[in-house]
Amino acid sequence: MVLVEIFGTGCARCKRMNRNVEIAVGDLEIDAEIRKIESLDAMIERGVMLTPALYVDGEAKVVGHVPCVEDIKQILLGEK
Known part of the structure; x- marks a missing residue:
């Protein structure tokens, strides 16, 4: 299972x-498990400084856009 985390304030x-x-x-x-x-506090703890941020299996993949x-899809398939 892939863990996908989306960090953001709801904008x-x-x-x-x-x-x-x-x-x-x-x-x-x-x-996949998708967590919003x-x-x-959770964002600060993980070092997220810009939102939205996309993490896959604990690794930052996209930040700020x-x-x-x-x-x-390419990120989830490990191509990016």
Whole structure:
């Protein structure tokens, strides 16, 4: 199972990131747990300074912008 974490405060970009991740996971039909993390304390603890941020299996993959669905697919497949 892949752990996908989306860090963000609930702004429009964070919601778009969440939607794009859900679409990518669904399209790839992979076993993934998607966690939305909105706690500022959790973000600080993990060193997230810009949102939205996308972590896959504990590793930062995207910080400060929203990737398109195709880019997220490549990240989940380990191609980026």
